[in-house]
Amino acid sequence: MANNTSVSQILPVMATYSRFPITLVKGKGSYVWDDRENKYLDFTSGIATCNLGHVPDPVKEKLEEQLQNLWHCSNLYNIPNQEQLAALLTANSCGDQVFFCNSGAEANEAAIKLARRYANKVKGNCSSEVVTFEQSFHGRTLATLTATGQEKIQQGFSPLMPGFSYLPFNDSEALDKLQIIKPAAVLFELVQGEGGVIPANPDWVKKLAQICKENDILLMVDEIQTGIGRSGTLFAYEQYGIEPDVISIAKGLGSGFPIGAIIAKEEAAKGFDPGSHGSTFGGNPLATAAGLATVTHIIESNLLSQVKEISAYLDKQLQGLKAKYTFIKEIRGIGLLKGMVVETNALEIVQKAITKNLLILTAGPNVVRILPPLTVKIAEINEFTEALEKTFLSIEKGE
Numbered sequence: 001m002a003n004n005t006s007v008s009q010i011l012p013v014m015a016t017y018s019r020f021p022i023t024l025v026k027g028k029g030s031y032v033w034d035d036r037e038n039k040y041l042d043f044t045s046g047i048a049t050c051n052l053g054h055v056p057d058p059v060k061e062k063l064e065e066q067l068q069n070l071w072h073c074s075n076l077y078n079i080p081n082q083e084q085l086a087a088l089l090t091a092n093s094c095g096d097q098v099f100f101c102n103s104g105a106e107a108n109e110a111a112i113k114l115a116r117r118y119a120n121k122v123k124g125n126c127s128s129e130v131v132t133f134e135q136s137f138h139g140r141t142l143a144t145l146t147a148t149g150q151e152k153i154q155q156g157f158s159p160l161m162p163g164f165s166y167l168p169f170n171d172s173e174a175l176d177k178l179q180i181i182k183p184a185a186v187l188f189e190l191v192q193g194e195g196g197v198i199p200a201n202p203d204w205v206k207k208l209a210q211i212c213k214e215n216d217i218l219l220m221v222d223e224i225q226t227g228i229g230r231s232g233t234l235f236a237y238e239q240y241g242i243e244p245d246v247i248s249i250a251k252g253l254g255s256g257f258p259i260g261a262i263i264a265k266e267e268a269a270k271g272f273d274p275g276s277h278g279s280t281f282g283g284n285p286l287a288t289a290a291g292l293a294t295v296t297h298i299i300e301s302n303l304l305s306q307v308k309e310i311s312a313y314l315d316k317q318l319q320g321l322k323a324k325y326t327f328i329k330e331i332r333g334i335g336l337l338k339g340m341v342v343e344t345n346a347l348e349i350v351q352k353a354i355t356k357n358l359l360i361l362t363a364g365p366n367v368v369r370i371l372p373p374l375t376v377k378i379a380e381i382n383e384f385t386e387a388l389e390k391t392f393l394s395i396e397k398g399e
């Protein structure tokens with residue numbers, strides 16, 4: 001900071017985000033409030049993160065308890081919350097061991113490192129290439145933006161990381177190339193969230209899993225957006241009848257408290273041994289308290305059977321809107337991760353919705369992304385539908 005004159009011209013926060021013009025200061029359940037006490041229905045859930053709604057009581061209580069005892073200790077010591085959360089995640093998935101980190105990008109970074117180290121140290125003498133798919137999104141670190149199959153995310157960051165190649169998503173024939181590339185691993189999303197809410201075709205996923213099995217390629221699913229109940233099951237892969245070798249998770253795991261993880265099958269987990277990977281904060285007592293309370297609540301409250309019902313209701317409402325407004329071309333997605341494909345500008349809809357006290361998102365230029373919390377009520381979905389219709393009318397009138 002040179003002097004007071006420059007302070008008035010340069011914002012102290014770097015300009016990496018185009019922000020909407022509201023300041024949120026409070027949240028509870030499906031609602032948030034801004035600094036002027038305006039209330040909004042939040043169908044973004046902090047981008048698929050506040051899966052239990054804002055400030056959920058079971059997580060708040062567990063965090064408050066942990067705040068009284070120990071905030072942080074290094075991974076050089078045993079961390080009981082971490083061990084319990086790992087046990088819960090492995091008991092409820094096809095994986096056997098967990099590595100904890102702090103974000104989605106770090107989880108995918110860990111998955112990529114695990115795949116390379118497994119190829120180099122365990123299998124030996126084989127390719128350490130990782131194959132990903134076009135339109136995918138895997139994060140913003142150098143390795144994960146390289147893994148991301150979108151040029152706009154990679155622009156300006158060359159040289160990118162070596163060792164990645166890309167195939168078209170949902171293209172069955174293209175999968176045959178895997179038998180020639182023989183990569184160490186394939187990393188993919190079961191629903192491409194940022195790429196436009198595009199669900200993977202079940203037959204394509206089965207073929208991909210089969211080729212990986214036959215060719216000793218690690219099957220790694222990025223469940224950072226689809227995981228922790230968002231899809232209607234704890235993990236979306238369960239609905240596709242596959243058993244991935246590595247699952248990356250983050251977002252919903254901590255109900256808004258920063259945490260990420262990979263869950264790996266025993267064989268793949270051999271890629272890491274003491275000293276091979278680590279993180280100061282990864283899985284610390286506070287973060288894993290949030291994770292433990294979140295996952296315990298999801299499992300014990302039987303919330304996911306409710307998600308299936310409420311997702312069907314949301315679908316019905318969205319299909320109703322599609323039948324009424326011709327600019328809506330398609331409704332797609334899984335569980336409570338929905339995309340509304342429009343012929344018009346999705347960002348304009350999202351911006352106008354804020355003036356109707358509704359928060360929604362885009363997923364590319366023509367897709368409105370709808371992510372209510374898993375705890376959403378029927379009445380709140382009705383409120384959403386009304387606010388969205390008001391938004392459409394307001395745009396139509398040119399207000």
Ligand SMILES: Cc1ncc(COP(=O)(O)O)c(C=O)c1O
Nearest residue numbers: 103104105137138139193224225
């Ligand atoms: C599928 C997927 N992978 C990875 C990431 C990156 O997660 P984070 O922003 O926590 O680094 C995201 C974030 O949107 C995502 O949706």
